Amino acid sequence: xxxxxxxxxxxxxxxxxxxxxxxxxxxxxxxxxxxxxxxxxxxxxxxxxxxxxxxxxxxxxxxxxxxxxxxxxxxxxxxxxxxxxxxxxxxxxxxxxxxxxxxxxxxxxxxxxxxxxxxxxxxxxxxxxxxxxxxxxxxxxxxxxxxxxxxxxxxxxxxxxxxxxxxxxxxxxxxxxxxxxxxxxxxxxxxxxxxxxxxxxxxxxxxxxxxxxxxxxxxxxxxxxxxxxxxxxxxxxxxxxxxxxxxxxxxxxxxxxxxxxxxxxxxxxxxxxxxxxxxxxxxxxxxxxxxxxxxxxxxxxxxxxxxxxxxxxxxxxxxxxxxxxxxxxxxxxxxxxxxxxxxxxxxxxxxxxxxxxxxxxxxx
Amino acid sequence: xxxxxxxxxxxxxxxxxxxxxxxxxxxxxxxxxxxxxxxxxxxxxxxxxxxxxxxxxxxxxxxxxxxxxxxxxxxxxxxxxxxxxxxxxxxxxxxxxxxxxxxxxxxxxxxxxxxxxxxxxxxxxxxxxxxxxxxxxxxxxxxxxxxxxxxxxxxxxxxxxxxxxxxxxxxxxxxxxxxxxxxxxxxxxxxxxxxxxxxxxxxxxxxxxxxxxxxxxxxxxxxxxxxxxxxxxxxxxxxxxxxxxxxxxxxxxxxxxxxxxxxxxxxxxxxxxxxxxxxxxxxxxxxxxxxxxxxxxxxxxxxxxx
Amino acid sequence: xxxxxxxxxxxxxxxxxxxxxxxxxxxxxxxxxxxxxxxxxxxxxxxxxxxxxxxxxxxxxxxxxxxxxxxxxxxxxxxxxxxxxxxxxxxxxxxxxxxxxxxxxxxxxxxxxxxxxxxxxxxxxxxxxxxxxxxxxxxxxxxxxxxxxxxxxxxxxxxxxxxxxxxxxxxxxxxxxxxxxxxxxxxxxxxxxxxxxxxxxxxxxxxxxxxxxxxxxxxxxxxxxxxxxxxxxxxxxxxxxxxxxxxxxxxxxxxxxxxxxxxxxxx
Numbered sequence: 001x002x003x004x005x006x007x008x009x010x011x012x013x014x015x016x017x018x019x020x021x022x023x024x025x026x027x028x029x030x031x032x033x034x035x036x037x038x039x040x041x042x043x044x045x046x047x048x049x050x051x052x053x054x055x056x057x058x059x060x061x062x063x064x065x066x067x068x069x070x071x072x073x074x075x076x077x078x079x080x081x082x083x084x085x086x087x088x089x090x091x092x093x094x095x096x097x098x099x100x101x102x103x104x105x106x107x108x109x110x111x112x113x114x115x116x117x118x119x120x121x122x123x124x125x126x127x128x129x130x131x132x133x134x135x136x137x138x139x140x141x142x143x144x145x146x147x148x149x150x151x152x153x154x155x156x157x158x159x160x161x162x163x164x165x166x167x168x169x170x171x172x173x174x175x176x177x178x179x180x181x182x183x184x185x186x187x188x189x190x191x192x193x194x195x196x197x198x199x200x201x202x203x204x205x206x207x208x209x210x211x212x213x214x215x216x217x218x219x220x221x222x223x224x225x226x227x228x229x230x231x232x233x234x235x236x237x238x239x240x241x242x243x244x245x246x247x248x249x250x251x252x253x254x255x256x257x258x259x260x261x262x263x264x265x266x267x268x269x270x271x272x273x274x275x276x277x278x279x280x281x282x283x284x285x286x287x288x289x290x291x292x293x294x295x296x297x298x299x300x301x302x303x304x305x306x307x308x309x310x311x312x313x314x315x316x317x318x319x320x321x322x323x324x325x326x327x328x329x330x331x332x333x334x335x336x337x338x339x340x341x342x343x344x345x346x347x348x349x350x351x352x353x354x355x356x357x358x359x360x361x362x363x364x
Numbered sequence: 365x366x367x368x369x370x371x372x373x374x375x376x377x378x379x380x381x382x383x384x385x386x387x388x389x390x391x392x393x394x395x396x397x398x399x400x401x402x403x404x405x406x407x408x409x410x411x412x413x414x415x416x417x418x419x420x421x422x423x424x425x426x427x428x429x430x431x432x433x434x435x436x437x438x439x440x441x442x443x444x445x446x447x448x449x450x451x452x453x454x455x456x457x458x459x460x461x462x463x464x465x466x467x468x469x470x471x472x473x474x475x476x477x478x479x480x481x482x483x484x485x486x487x488x489x490x491x492x493x494x495x496x497x498x499x500x501x502x503x504x505x506x507x508x509x510x511x512x513x514x515x516x517x518x519x520x521x522x523x524x525x526x527x528x529x530x531x532x533x534x535x536x537x538x539x540x541x542x543x544x545x546x547x548x549x550x551x552x553x554x555x556x557x558x559x560x561x562x563x564x565x566x567x568x569x570x571x572x573x574x575x576x577x578x579x580x581x582x583x584x585x586x587x588x589x590x591x592x593x594x595x596x597x598x599x600x601x602x603x604x605x606x607x608x609x610x611x612x613x614x615x616x617x618x619x620x621x622x623x624x625x626x627x628x629x630x631x632x633x634x635x636x637x638x639x640x641x642x643x644x645x646x647x648x649x650x651x652x653x654x655x656x657x658x659x660x661x662x663x664x665x666x667x668x669x670x
Numbered sequence: 671x672x673x674x675x676x677x678x679x680x681x682x683x684x685x686x687x688x689x690x691x692x693x694x695x696x697x698x699x700x701x702x703x704x705x706x707x708x709x710x711x712x713x714x715x716x717x718x719x720x721x722x723x724x725x726x727x728x729x730x731x732x733x734x735x736x737x738x739x740x741x742x743x744x745x746x747x748x749x750x751x752x753x754x755x756x757x758x759x760x761x762x763x764x765x766x767x768x769x770x771x772x773x774x775x776x777x778x779x780x781x782x783x784x785x786x787x788x789x790x791x792x793x794x795x796x797x798x799x800x801x802x803x804x805x806x807x808x809x810x811x812x813x814x815x816x817x818x819x820x821x822x823x824x825x826x827x828x829x830x831x832x833x834x835x836x837x838x839x840x841x842x843x844x845x846x847x848x849x850x851x852x853x854x855x856x857x858x859x860x861x862x863x864x865x866x867x868x869x870x871x872x873x874x875x876x877x878x879x880x881x882x883x884x885x886x887x888x889x890x891x892x893x894x895x896x897x898x899x900x901x902x903x904x905x906x907x908x909x910x911x912x913x914x915x916x917x918x919x920x921x922x923x924x925x926x927x928x929x930x931x932x933x934x935x936x937x
Contacts, residue, residue, distance in 0.1 A: 062841055064372035078368035082844040083853075095842035099860045108856075109846035160847065380768050386761035387774050390754040390821050397818035398781045401792035408795055418798075469691045472681070476688030479679040488692075490930060495695050497926045499879040501896050502915045505903065506698035509705060509912075514714040516701045546698065549691065569678055582681060607785025609882050614903055624787040624882075631791050631886075641795075644788045651785060 008071075009164055009196040010036040010059060015068030015078075017054050017220075028054040030220040031068070036164075036198060037213075041190050043199045045207040046217035047243065052200045055217075056166050059198065060089045072163060083112070088157035089166040093173070094149045096141040102152050103128070103137040109160040127155040130189065147178045154186075158193060167199045171206065183210055204244045208232060216240045234275065236363050241289045248295070248330045250304075252288045254280070254361055262361060264288050267326035270303035274359035287362045292319065292333035294358035297344060302351030306330065308344050318342045322350060402648075409641035417635045427638030431646055448626070455623045456650075458537065459605035462544040463552075466601050467594065469545075470552035474593075475586075477553070478560035489557065496550035504614045507543045508534070511615075535617030543611040548604060552597040559593025592662060599658040603651050623647050699919065706912035713909060723913035733914060736898040740878055743809065743894060747816030748824070748873040754817070755824035755873075756866055760858075763832040781819040789819065790886035797887055807889040815887045816877045823876050824869035827933065831865035864932055871929045875922065 017029040029051045036042045044052040057063045059070060061082035070078040077085050088109065096105050106127050110120045128134045131151040136144055141152060150170060157165055167186075171179045187210055190197045201207055207214050208228040215225045216239075224236045235241035238249065252264040254276065262276040264286075274288050296302070297320055306324035313336075320342060322330045332352060334342055344350060409427045411419040429435070432452075434445040477488040495503060510516045511533040518530040533539050563586065571581040587594075609624030616622070621629070623643065630640030706724070710717035727733050755778075762774050781789065797811045839861070843853035881896040888897060895918065902911050 060845060062844075064368040064375075066369050067367075070368075079371035082841070083847045083849055087845075089842070089845045091838060091842060093838060095838045097839060097842070097857060108843070108848075112843075112847040112849075112852055156846070379765075383761040383765065383768070384770070387758040387778075390758035390825070391774065391777055393750075393754055393814065394777060394780060394818050394821060397793065397814040398784070398789055399777065401796040402784065402788070404796055405788070405792045469687060469694075472684040472687035473691040475681060475684050491692060492695070493930070494923055494926055495699070497875055497879075497929075498699075498922045499881075499896060499915075499918055501879075501881050501899055502702070502918055502922075503698070505899070505911070505915055506702040508903075509701040509713075510698045512713075516697070546694070549695065553691075565678060572676075572678065578681060604785070607787055609787045610900070614900075624785065627787055627791055631794060637795070640791060644791055647785055648788055651783065655783065 007037055008035040009038045009040070009073065010198070011069070011071035011074075012036075012055070012059075013069040013071065015055070015058065015065045015070060017051075017058060017063065018066045027220050029058070029065075032220070032222050033068075034215055034222055034225060036196060038196055039194050041187070041197045041199065041210060041212045043201060043207045043211035043214045044217060045201055045204060045214050045244075047202055050217040051220040052202075052217050053168060054220075056089075056168055056198065056200050059164070060087060060166050061085050086160075086163045087166060088160060088162040088164075089168065090153050090157045090170045092168045092170065094153040094170075096149055096152055096156070098140070098142055100141070101137065102133060102139050102141060102144065105141060105152055106155045106159050108156065113160060123159055127159045130158070130192070131155045131185075146173060147182070150174065150182060151185075154189065158189070158195070162195065164196045164198060167197060169200055169202070171201075172203075179206075186210065208244070216243065218243070234360055235289060236277065238287060238289075238362050241360075241362065246292050246331060246333075248290045248292060249362075250288045250290065250328060250330075250359075251285050252361075253284045254286045255282050257282060264359060264361065266304065267328070268304045268324070272303055272354050272359050273356060274361050275357065276361040277363055280361060280363070288359045289362055290330075290354055290359050292331045293317075294355055295330070295332045296353045296355065297322075297332045297334065298351045298353055299344075299348070300351055302353035304330065304352040304354070306350060306352070308346050308348045308350055311342060311344065311346060320344060320350075322352065324352075405641045405644055409638050409645055411638050413636045413638050415635075417631070417637060419637050424638065427636070427642040430636070430639045431642050451621050451623060451626050454537065454620070455606055455608075458541055458544065458622065459602050459608075461541055462548060462605045463598050463602045465541075465545050466549050466552040467598060470549055470556060470597060471594070474553050474556035474560050477557050478563065489554075492550050492553050492557075496554065500547060501610055501614075503547050504543055504611050507539075507546050508614060511539055511542060534615065535620065537616070537620055539615040540608075540612045540620060540622070543615045544605050544608060547611060548601040551600040551604070555596040555600060556590060556593040559590035559596075563589055595658060595661050599654060603654055606650055606654070607647060702912055703916050703919070705909055706916040708909045708912070711908065713912075723909040724917070727910050727913045727917075730910070732893070732898060733895070736893045736895045739809070739892065740894040740896070743812055743816055744874050744877040746813045747820050747877040748870050750813070750817045751820035751873045752824045752828075752866060752870040755821050755869055756828055756862070758821070759825055759828040759832055763829055764835070764837055778825055779822050782822050786819075786880075786882040789815075790883045793883065794886040801889065809892065811887050811889070812884060812892065812894075815883055816880065819880070819883065820873035820876050824873040827865045827868040827872065828862065831862055835861060868929060868933045871925060871932065875925050875929075879922075 012032055012034045015029055015032050016027060019026050019028055032051070032055060044055060046052050054063065058065050058078070061077070061080060065078050068078070069076050072085070072087065097108065100108070103124050107120045107124045110123055115123075124137075125134075128137050131154055133148065133151050133155065136148060141149060144152070153170070171182050174182060183206060186197070186199075199210065208231075211228055213225060213227055214231050216223045216231060218239050224231060224240050226234070231240065232244055235244065235247075241247040241249075250266055252266050252274070254262050254264055254274075256263040257276055257280060260275060260278070262274055262280070262282075263271055264274040265271045266288075304324055306322040308320060309323045310321040312319045312321070315336070317336055318334050320332045320334060322332065324330050330352060336342075408419055410423055410425065412422040412424045412426070414420050429442070430445065432445060432448055433442045435442055473492075477485055477492070480488055508515070512518075513530040513532065513534065517533070518527075521527045522530065533542070567585055567589070568581055571585045576584060607624055608622055609628065612620060612622040612625055616625075624647075627640050627643050627647070630636045630643065634640070705713060707719045707721070708716055709720040709722055758774070758778055762771060762778075765771070793811075793815050801807045801811075839857050840853045843857045844850070848856065879896065881900055884894050885897050885900065888894070893901065895914065899911055899914060
């Protein structure tokens, strides 16, 4: 279904970004296109060096694309300098001005826009309230904690009421507990302000819990765009399945495609039903992905059989690593209960049954 | 509308142009009042001296010849100019001794400072910095107070009855050497200290753990690691020593000249500007050689650690 | 008695050598200052403590002229060189290498590489010509010469500060609608201020201390305090020179201390 132009906040069309010249040219972004809707919490997810920060910098205006267009509400902004774009950024290092107070930092954007003093004052007060920092407005930014700096950076970027807020791994410097708190806080702010958030992270858990939609990136390309549920349960490619959560990959022959389903014959000879993308052609050696929590270990016969190699206890669950008779590796995740251990021991001969709807055929 | 890439390229062109405009005042001032005149010195070294100083615009290599040679007035043969040779020798040897002796005193001093607790360390560094930023002429003058015939040393020695007659230190090479060591010592201590401060004493612990003694730790571990600082300090002492002018003039009297004084002489009483210009360029070349030596060694030692 | 524990950092004799060095660094200065309070007419006698020579120096019109000239020269040269050095530092930091960048570094630092005596005679050659051509023999030549050799010193702390500042804060300002000029005015300049002050003070001290180049560039009757003192040293010195030197020394100590605190304060 084509996107309706009026509804997207940011349209990235065929954007390339090349660094260096001649022989040493590197494409940081390789012809990327994506639409980000209004009022959406959109996440760019990928390992470091995948191009997610480059894309963010192009939208912010700190770099210019080598080719392609970047539209904000239908207007090409790709060649505008950052100070002419109604887009604000929360920097990874926060980039708070060390020679200004908290309030002066928050008011800076409005001041640069030439807003009247009274309006700036009111807006700064409003922002301080929004991020719960009223008590510290007169402090220097070096005199407040990392979490508080984070809130000031957010307030500063939100104060000029940007059309789009860009967040460049803003939580990476915080410790675990604070990060969890800020994740909820960010969701709340996005909901209350109704501003489109574009969030960059390499943390898949953060992406899954916070986003409306996620774009998974690798090597300068966007591999898949979808809701967290789409990305986790229907990974289109091996990289996506591998990067997000844990996955078992099995070689299978695919036949009888129809209605989004196919029959996949595994190396063990067992045949299971697997979800398949539209337009996939039957073939002999495709890859099927099964999440560890969607498989079940039995002491009897299953769809697969093998030997328990290792058992790793995680508190909430236990991972059982099995070497299949086909010599492929397979991991099963089993929820722990109070009463007993996992019921298996290293060296046990086991069967694995794969539930209906648990398998997904990957695009090549 | 121009494409984003064109805009970016234009912005980069403008950035480089702006950077040239911004640096223009500094470059122009330095060209007019430093680099440019140096080029004219080169031209002057190939001209003929004027009768009352200045030059006559006639090409001549006599200036360059006179740097090391002199023409016999009677039979027009060339011989080495002993006076000039001894001045070259004094400049180079005194600069060398100054470097070695400042290193001898400067190294333990830098080590001492670097091993103080951080708070007191700042005070010691500050104590080295003060003489460093004090007027060179005043420090030379202060040295004179110590070594002159009625000065501190002679007064003390005579009061103690060790000597009857004051020691003649002023107006000797020894006075110049003492003055140069005194004046350039901070230039040796500060760079060595800078290297030493970064020294990780866990490496020293590792050395002792592997059965090295104090001397071996110093020679095999500490010294190689702070070598860049030692080289930097040596060059910072050697180069200004070579070009010293005020110290030999004040402490060496009229006779014990160094290259700086020889140059001044040619522009003053000697009235041989082309010769003065030629000696100036020779001095500059000596300095450049020392700098090249430094650049090669500094980059070499960094490579060894990287 | 318990044996002293092994000290990892100790090296035999180093402490003694260091203390000896510090003693030697301050002994001549102490001698100089002490003699400045001497009442006697000559340095060879000690007649007790008085401020006689300070008062005498204060009323010496040659000293007054030279002091004023030194200050005017140092302030002008420091101001001009700091402005030029700040601009040059902005032009040579926080950029990818571009054609001419290395040339600029070398050129700006060139006055540091050449012995003062050589620069001195070079300027003598050129300026004496210009003096003849133009008939102008004012303080302009000294200001130009001092500005040139002060630029690399003023450049040093400013460039170091800029090198330690990445462009993130300027980007943040641009992101918050500051034009390049406003970003410079409200972000870069305030953050750079301590380094600019440090650069100015360095240049000031360097100009104030210069003897050699001034000696060759000055026209008749243009003595600065250092060249006046150098001239006096040729003669039989009276304790008046000690008094002048002591005041000069005190001024240097004050400046260095101030510089130290300006530089240490992290913004």
